[in-house]
Amino acid sequence: MRRFIKFWSILPICIMINSLVLYAQNGQYSPDYLNTTLTTEQRVDDLVSRMSLKEKLRQLFSAAPAIPRLQVPAYNYWNECLHGVARAGKATVFPQAIGLAASFDQEMIYKVGTAISDEGRAKHHHFVRNDVRSIYTGLTYWSPNINIFRDPRWGRGQETYGEDPFLTGLLATQFVKGLQGDDPDHLKAVATIKHFAVHSGPEFSRHSDNFYTNNIDLYNTYLPAFGTVVKDANVQSVMCAYNRFRDQPCCGSYYLLEEILRKQMGFTGYVVSDCGAISDFYKEGTHQVVDQPSQALGWSLSAGTDLNCEESKQFMEDHIEEAVAKGIISESDIDRSVKRLFTARFKLGLFDTEDQQKYAQNPHEVVGSKRHQQINLEASQNALVLMKNNGILPLDPSQKIALIGPNADNIDVLFGNYNGLPIAPSTPLIGLKKAFGENQISFSKGSALTADKYGHYDVVPAEVLFHKTKRGKLKAGLKATYFNPKKAEQSFTQVDRQINFTWEKTPLNQQIQEQFSVKWEGILIPQRSGQYRFGGNVETKIKGKKIHSIVDLKKGEQYEISISYQTKPAWYKNSICPQAEWTWVQTDFDYQKEAIAIAKKAEVIVFCGGISPRLEGEEGKEMDIDLEGFYKGDRTSIDLPQVQQQLFDELYQLNKPIIYVNFSGSAIAFTEINQKAEAVIQAFYPGERTGDALANLLLGKYQPQGRLPVTFYQNLDQMPAMNDYSMQERTYRYFSGKPLYRFGAGLDFSTTELSKLELPAKLTAGENLKGTFYVKNTGNEPLTKKYQVYFSSENAPDRSIKKLVQIVKVELKGKHTQEIAFEISTDNMGIYDADLQKKINEGKASIEIFDGKQQLVGQFEIVGSCAVSTMKPTR
Incomplete structure (x- = not known):
């Protein structure tokens, strides 16, 4: 009894001590979700439990609003870093993804991904310190694009790592690792692999296309890279595609998002829609599989799409809370998606103080270092x-x-x-x-x-631009008037020599992000007669008329001009660091x-x-x-x-x-x-x-x-x-025809010789294949060479001619012959059949070694057949 009394006597003290621990530095009560000693799951559960239905619903859109009463800041999930931090001012611009793929080099791709995330972290914290939380300022990047570049006509193929699933998975894994960092508990950034799935053009019809593929193509071409990156890089986000697949919008496909992505591949992160893809569920001229926005949102959430990339207004106005009450939208689906989204934000450290964030100390000088x-x-x-x-x-x-x-x-x-x-x-x-x-x-x-x-x-040169003084004399430069559009008033005037500006801070108040407009007025005096087309991102008026096409200009003649520019944030352009450029080209030269x-x-x-x-x-x-x-x-x-x-x-x-x-x-x-x-x-x-x-x-x-x-x-x-x-x-x-240049082709200046590919005469199905070949460097200088290894089987389930299964990177000494060993796993040799068994079939098979110019081919026999793995049968 005494022990019981003693316990109750100290309980208030224990509660008081626990409460003191949960106080923030400002002296206000700090709830569990701000307690960094708790697990991420505990913090997320606590935060979501405190949110109202309406607050949770608004967090399901890319521009997630602040919840002041819960100390939740606004956050915009939309950011891009395909080959460098994009659309947020100056950053190191690496080669486009297809150019990075040409390296066939995992190590280099990792270095590029790491450099990009270094710059992304530096820019993000710079923006937050200046209270800028708009599009292209966050840490959730919608990169890389790992769709298969199956047709050279597809305009977005440049964003991919090419046409081979093995190479794509290999390079994307390293890019994602570079972005997300190497801390098991914290994320440097969130990478998003896209577009899931069966998506690679045409562009103009992507909002209404309905594609079918057989299981062999689905599992041997369109899915493998996604599975590789999920498994080997633990990617935290996946973007679903615009098109339909087997009659269902990809962002509403339970089969794609739940059965394949989560159950078969083991994905545990969140799914984001391509931008406007959920509206395609109901908009005229698109998929039109439902009638109302609330139905589209409910469908996408139930299928596993957690984040809708578009404005919330139309959805919220569609009686969305009533739709929840009627069961059109499930509140349990809402809770599941909100928790997935906040899990990423907590892992990024967005609810920790800056001194607690591992990657927050990247100096801004790292950008372009x-x-x-x-x-x-x-x-x-x-x-x-x-x-x-x-x-x-x-x-x-x-x-x-x-x-x-x-x-x-x-x-x-x-x-x-x-x-x-x-x-x-x-x-x-x-x-x-x-x-x-x-x-x-x-x-x-x-x-x-x-x-x-x-x-x-070319930027219209300063030598042809003038303005008139009050006395009517010509002086160099254009008279520029800068306006604050919100106040509809003039802010200041100055003379600008030409129109070629990149404002890292806005000209009005030296802010990082601010709306403004400019009007330049003056005289254009061409130095050469001809037909000119004007370009840039400004509106051009000559003698009071808007110019939309080619205009004839005469040497030495004076033309009154008015050039207008206004910042207009848009998804497809740089919205953080505005640019104004007035250009021209002479078309009849x-x-x-x-x-x-x-x-x-x-x-x-x-x-x-x-x-x-x-x-x-x-x-x-x-x-x-x-x-x-x-x-x-x-x-x-x-x-x-x-x-x-x-x-x-x-x-x-x-x-x-x-x-x-x-x-x-x-x-x-x-x-x-x-x-x-x-x-x-x-x-x-x-x-x-x-x-x-x-x-x-x-x-x-x-x-x-x-x-x-x-x-x-x-x-x-x-x-x-x-x-x-x-x-x-x-x-x-x-492809059975003769190409202009084959996949993997490319020359160097070295003189090397390939010889003596040694393979076992027979390989029992289910065993790894081990082989060797020799390279002679006939030059004096040491070399780094990458050798492509291809596997082919005359009884391949998909009837493929061959497939890339390994890249061997070798350091060669000058005037030296080197033996190079390689080993191909059964998984890499396996090919899915129509029943979704990844199989190695008995019969003749071969290995090809290719350095971009020379090739060696050796044959062996596979004894017996075996299934490497089996997927759940599909519809």
Whole structure:
């Protein structure tokens, strides 16, 4: 009894001590969800239990509002970092994903991912310290895109790691690990693999498309990379796709999101919809599988989509609380999704003080640092694929070079889509002038990219811009008036020499994010008569009329101009660090004549052609293109635009050696150029160090490592219809024709010899395959080489020709022969059949070793058959 009395006598003291522990630094009561000694699950459960139904519902949208009474800050989940922190001001711009894939290098991809998350962390905390919590400021990145690039016409294929599921899974795993960090309890960032699943164009019909694939293609092509990244990188987020799959919207597919993603693959994070995908459930002209927004939201939540990327207004106005009461939306589904979302935010440290966050101390100076730029240069060099070299490369640095082509000084091709603002962009013109010397390089734009699309708009120069004083005299520069649109009043005026601004802090109040507008007025006096097209992101008026098309301007004549700009946040552009740019191009100038003239005086021609991310990319406002060869972000032809082919043919008639450099996010069928050029380089979109990397390759300052992550076809006749999702005759694994260049192709400057591939004569099904081959480095210098290992089986369940199963990276000594051992797991050799058994079938099989040019092939026999694994049968 005494012990019982003593216990009750000290209980108030225990409660008081416990309560004191839970007080925050400001002296106010701190609930369990702010107690860092508790587990993440305990903290999340406590927070969600305190939220009202309406508060929970509003957290299910990408722009999640603050809950002041619970000390929950606003958070916007939408951020991008496909190849560098995007749309949030300056950041290191690495090669576009397809260029990163050309490296075939896991270690480099990890370094790139780590550098990006370093910069992302630094930028996020910089924004939070300045109370900026808008789109593109968070730590939840909707990258990488790991869809399979099955058709070169798909404009967003540039965002992927190419056409091979094994390579895609391998590289994406390292990218995700670099983003998310190596702390088992805390996340550096959240990576999101997308778009789940069976998604790779066409762009223009993605909101209504309904795709079917058989189980063999589904499990051997469209799903493996997702499974690899879930298993090997513990990725924390997955984005579901716009299209339907087997009649159900992907973001409402219980089969995809629950049975496959969570049960079969073991995914434990949250699922986010592609932006507007839930509205596609009911909007006219899209899937239209339900009538109301509340029905769409209820369906998506029940299927496993936790976060809706779009505005909450239309959903909240659709009697959503009533829909919960009627069971159209399940409150248990809401709770499940809200908990998944807050689990990520807690793991990111967003409810901890800054001193408690492991990654919060990254200084802002890490953005664009020398170390990151060095990694970027390495990545850019590895993105360049030397496809042909008749001995012209490396170039003699004393040679006179004619640098020609619409991409020779086109900053767009440095980036690809989903990009940030570069720290120090280097176009081919900039890079070659720096490396060879100003006097060695002559330059001409040569032609348009195609039709009236140009790659060489120039900022309207200060030399042609004036304003009049009160006395009517002309003075240099335009009169600029800066406005605060909220107050509808003038803030200040000044004279600007030209319109080419990037404001890291707004001009009104030096804030990081603030709405403003500018009006420039003055006189334009052209120095050359001609037809001009104006560009940039401003509105142009000449003599009071808006200019939408080509305008005739005369040399020396005065034109009254008014140029307007207003910050307009939009998902597809940089909304943190606004830019204003006024550009023009003269459309009737004879660029080809100029190119021929400079080429005649040169010893060698470097032709920078191809296309640009202004012609291929994501369907949307900036991709409303309908031209020969291009339609709304996709391509309808894989040929080089005719205007460039014509320019090349004219240059070829000069009998000067031509080095052709092709910029594109996808394969181009430049068959004729390939025959005539002395060297061919596929550049993809190689990042802000493009010019430096290209110059180093031309001069032979490094051994080219780039290899093609996609097949280059000879013509479109070799391809099935784009909306046919069967893998028959697609990618190197199933294509039976002769390509222009095969997957994995690429040259270097080394002299090595492959020999003596040794394999067992027989392999019992279920055993790993061990083999060796020999490489002789006949040169004096040590080398790093990557060897691709392919497996093929005459009884493959999917009838594939072969598949990549390993990449062996080797350090070779000079004047040395080295034995290289490899081992292929049964899992990598296994192939799914129609019954979803991953099998190895008995019969003849082979291994191919390929270094980009040379190949070795050896055969062996598989004895018996076995199932590596079995998936639950599907519908």
